[in-house]
Amino acid sequence: MSKSIISNNKCCYVCGETRLLHKHHIFFGNANREKSEKYGCWVWLCYAHHNGSNAGVHFNKVLDDRLKKISQEKFNEVYKDKEFKTIFGKNYL
Numbered sequence: 298m299s300k301s302i303i304s305n306n307k308c309c310y311v312c313g314e315t316r317l318l319h320k321h322h323i324f325f326g327n328a329n330r331e332k333s334e335k336y337g338c339w340v341w342l343c344y345a346h347h348n349g350s351n352a353g354v355h356f357n358k359v360l361d362d363r364l365k366k367i368s369q370e371k372f373n374e375v376y377k378d379k380e381f382k383t384i385f386g387k388n389y390l
Contacts, residue, residue: 302337302371309343311360319347321354323368324385332384336376338368365389 303323308315321342322333333339348355354364369389372381382388 299334299337299339301339301341302375303340303368307341309346310340310364311346312343314343314345317344318342319344321347321364323364329385333368336372336384338372340364362389 304310307318309318318341321340322330323338323340324330324333342354343349345352346360347353351357352360354360366389369381369385372379
């Protein structure tokens with residue numbers, strides 16, 4: 298398992314919950330999920346903030362967009378020699 302570039306804490310990135318955690322790959326789809334894993338673009342989310350309610354990232358575009366922006370910012374800090382848009386195909390900033 299790769300290390301997240303966004304958070305080192307094993308708790309929900311949104312609310313801090315420590316139970317029923319799901320690993321959320323911020324850029325999903327087959328190819329982007331693998332890239333998210335490779336580059337550490339993932340966070341722990343509780344069931345409610347992942348896919349267990351309307352507040353979950355899979356149903357909440359505002360949260361989804363926020364995580365994508367944060368991930369791109371962190372990617373740019375960590376991988377100064379790589380071009381985010383070339384790898385993930387889109388700019389979220």
